[in-house]
Amino acid sequence: MIKAEHISKYFDKFKAIDDVSLHVKKGEVICIIGPSGSGKSTLIRCLNGLESPEEGTVTVNGTVLDYKKPNDVTKICSQIGFVFQHFNLFPHMTVLDNLTLGPVVAQKLDKAECEKRAVELLRRVGLEEKKDAYPSQLSGGQKQRVAIARALIQAPEVILFDEPTSALDPEMIGEVLEVMKELAEAGMTLLVVTHEMGFARKVASRVIFMDEGHIVEDNTPSEIFDNPKSDRLVDFLSKVIHM
Amino acid sequence: MELFLKIANKGTIEYMLLGAGTSLMVAIFSLFFGSVLGLVSAAMKMSKSKILRGIATVYVEIFRGTPMMLQIMIFYLCGPIFTKFLFGFVYTPNPIIVGIFAVSINSGAYITELFRAAIQSIDKGQWEASKTIGLNYFETMRYVILPQSLKRILPPFVNEFIVLIKDSSLLSTIGAVELLQTATVLGGKYYNYLIPLSMAAVMYLVMTLTIAHFARKLERRLAESD
Numbered sequence: 001m002i003k004a005e006h007i008s009k010y011f012d013k014f015k016a017i018d019d020v021s022l023h024v025k026k027g028e029v030i031c032i033i034g035p036s037g038s039g040k041s042t043l044i045r046c047l048n049g050l051e052s053p054e055e056g057t058v059t060v061n062g063t064v065l066d067y068k069k070p071n072d073v074t075k076i077c078s079q080i081g082f083v084f085q086h087f088n089l090f091p092h093m094t095v096l097d098n099l100t101l102g103p104v105v106a107q108k109l110d111k112a113e114c115e116k117r118a119v120e121l122l123r124r125v126g127l128e129e130k131k132d133a134y135p136s137q138l139s140g141g142q143k144q145r146v147a148i149a150r151a152l153i154q155a156p157e158v159i160l161f162d163e164p165t166s167a168l169d170p171e172m173i174g175e176v177l178e179v180m181k182e183l184a185e186a187g188m189t190l191l192v193v194t195h196e197m198g199f200a201r202k203v204a205s206r207v208i209f210m211d212e213g214h215i216v217e218d219n220t221p222s223e224i225f226d227n228p229k230s231d232r233l234v235d236f237l238s239k240v241i242h243m
Numbered sequence: 244m245e246l247f248l249k250i251a252n253k254g255t256i257e258y259m260l261l262g263a264g265t266s267l268m269v270a271i272f273s274l275f276f277g278s279v280l281g282l283v284s285a286a287m288k289m290s291k292s293k294i295l296r297g298i299a300t301v302y303v304e305i306f307r308g309t310p311m312m313l314q315i316m317i318f319y320l321c322g323p324i325f326t327k328f329l330f331g332f333v334y335t336p337n338p339i340i341v342g343i344f345a346v347s348i349n350s351g352a353y354i355t356e357l358f359r360a361a362i363q364s365i366d367k368g369q370w371e372a373s374k375t376i377g378l379n380y381f382e383t384m385r386y387v388i389l390p391q392s393l394k395r396i397l398p399p400f401v402n403e404f405i406v407l408i409k410d411s412s413l414l415s416t417i418g419a420v421e422l423l424q425t426a427t428v429l430g431g432k433y434y435n436y437l438i439p440l441s442m443a444a445v446m447y448l449v450m451t452l453t454i455a456h457f458a459r460k461l462e463r464r465l466a467e468s469d
Contacts, residue, residue, distance in 0.1 A: 050371055071379050078377030088372035092390050102376030105386055154376060 001026050001158055001189060002047050002080070007056030008213075009042050016042040017053070018213035024158060024191055029184045031200035031221075032193045034210035035236060040193040041085075043210070044160045047191070049077040061157075078106060081151030081159035085167050087143040089135040095122065095146050096131040099153050114153070121149040125179050141172030145179055158189040165196060197241055201225050209233045250438045255429050259439070262425030263446045269343055269414060269421060270407035276347035277403075281354025288359050299355065306352035311345075312413050318345040319417040338419035342411070350407060357399050361392035394465050401458035405451045412447075422446055 002024040009017045017039040024030060024047075032040045045051040047058060052067035059065070060076050067073060090098050099118035103109045122128045125145040135143055144164055151159050161180065165173040177199050184190055184203050194200060200207050200221060207224040209217040211232050217224060228234045287299035306314065319341045323333040365388050373383040415424035426443035430436035 048375060050374065074374050074377060074379060078375065080375070082372075082375040084368060084372065086368055088366075088368035090369065090372070090387055090391075092394070101386060102378065105382050106377035106379070150376065 001061065002191075003059040004043070004047060004053075005057050005059070007043075007046055007053035007058060009039075009046055009051055009053045015213055017046070019056070020213070020215055021056075022047075022208070022215065024189065026157070026189055027187055028206055029190045029204050030192070030206045030208060031204040032191070032208045032210060033195070033197070033200055033224075033236075033240075034216075038210040039213040040210050041162050044162055044191055044193055048080040048082050048160055049073040050082070078102065078154055079156055081154055081156035083144070083147050083151055083159065083161045083164050085163040087135070087140075087147045087167075089143055089146060089150070091135050094132050094134060095127070095138075098135070098146060099150050102150070102154055118149070118153055121152050122146075124152075124182075125149045126175075139172060140168045141175045144168065144172075144176045148176075148179055148183075152183075158191065159183070161190065161192040161194070163193050163195065165194070195240065197225070197237075209236065211236070246435065247438055250429065250433050250435060251442060255439070256442075258429070259422065259425045259442060259446065262420060262422040262443075263450065265339065265419070266408060266411045266421040266423075266447075267450060269339065269346060269411040269419075270404060272343045273346040273350050273407050273411070274404050276343070277350030277354050277407075280347065280351030281358050284351060284355040285358035285362065288355060289362065303352045303355050306349050307356075311349050311410060312416060314349055315342060315345040315413055315417060318348075338414060338417045339421075342414035342417065342419050346407060346410060346414075349410075350403065353403060354400075357396055357403065358392070361396040362388055364395060365391050397458065397462055397465065401454060405454055408450055408454075409447065 002022075004020060004022045006019050006021055007017060008015060008019055020039070020043060022043070032043065034040050042051060046053050047060075049058075049065055049067075052065075057064050060080065063076055065073050065076065089095075090101065093101065096115060096118055099121065100111065100114040103114045103117075104111050119128060119131060122131055125148055127142060127145055127149070130138060130142060130146070135146070138146065148159075148164075164180070165176050168176065173196070177196060180190065180192065180199070181203050192199075192204075202221075204221050207217075207219060207221045208215055209224060209228075209230075209232075216230050217228065217233050224233070225237065228237060284299040284302055287295040288303070290296060319336055319338065322336050322341060327333045369387050369391070370383060373387050378386065411421055412423040414421050415427065418424070420428075422443050426439040427436070429439040433439070
């Protein structure tokens with residue numbers, strides 16, 4: 001579905017990801033864990049064209065991304081949902097318009113039809129009654145659920161999450177993780193950069209541990225958490241799992 | 244008082260109101276054309292092409308770095324020489340049309356920077372989110388970036404409108420019959436400058452304060468969706 005082959009990404013001299021290969025298959029729920037600055041976010045941003053790696057190739061549904069044609073990249077990558085840490089909802093639009101903007105403007109679909117679908121999706125994330133609200137009137141957890149609905153209306157085959165709960169107050173994390181868990185159970189392919197180890201252990205089918213721009217371990221959750229092989233993963237887990 | 248009534252009769256007031264109308268019209272047209280110019284040149288300034296960026300930068304620096312009065316005079320007094328040299332014909336310039344032309348180009352340079360600053364102040368997450376839902380550059384500009392920028396641009400934009408109303412008085416130097424010109428004409432006619440000039444000041448104030456007042460109201464309305 002998405003295949004990254006030997007990609008490297010530099011920010012000036014700094015090598016954020018270093019010769020990483022990753023193959024995301026249909027139906028997988030992959031969690032990427034690792035310390036800050038290990039290249040987790042950069043990796044998933046490369047997978048949907050938000051960053052262009054200097055080396056290596058990214059293939060989405062059989063098409064190699066050609067960064068010299070940004071409009072083509074955007075078109076291909078709009079089949080990939082993306083949820084940001086800071087939501088990035090459009091503040092000047094209602095929740096409903098946030099959802100329908102993509103399908104109506106970019107895909108030129110019928111507006112009434114899109115609104116119907118948008119309301120259904122809002123119901124799915126439990127926010128149907130907020131359809132006419134503006135993002136500023138929502139809590140962080142609600143914003144992130146709207147952002148997930150906005151990703152879903154693109155009818156994506158895979159959704160990438162970039163630390164979806166890191167900007168939330170603790171009491172709102174659960175509601176967002178719950179929506180993500182439901183998506184996973186419904187068979188959606190997910191790729192989640194997260195610090196929520198409980199979520200990674202329970203929901204993921206595969207966990208990837210990254211450090212210093214490399215994939216250090218790539219295994220099932222139980223192997224990663226109960227039987228870590230590298231010293232770095234042991235060290236990382238001892239720091240993040242406090243009790 | 245007697246002198247005031249003698250000068251401020253129905254005819255002179257009508258004459259000056261006509262002048263005020265011309266001033267307002269010059270400001271409105273200049274703001275409109277200046278905005279179009281400013282938007283295009285702001286887009287050029289933010290483009291990836293070095294040549295486009297260069298052209299826009301030269302334009303902005305030249306017109307912000309020289310006096311507007313000089314620009315108006317060059318367009319008015321030297322326009323026919325340029326067209327003769329370039330296209331082989333001369334024309335008799337109309338001071339109001341040339342004035343709108345000059346003020347628009349000058350204002351466009353300032354508005355370029357207003358647009359650029361407002362557009363660049365929008366969080367880059369908005370661009371990224373637009374990209375992930377498949378919007379291209381123009382769609383993102385049209386539906387996401389510009390609507391948010393316009394809200395931020397409104398206060399300096401109104402300020403620019405007020406500046407233009409005042410700057411339109413510079414057209415009196417090329418003989419355009421706008422508000423200041425009507426006042427000086429009346430001053431000469433009645434051998435009294437204090438009264439017509441004071442009347443002009445009041446008319447300028449009425450225009451600028453009214454605009455500022457409505458702008459504040461509009462701003463408050465727009466702020467409600469924040």
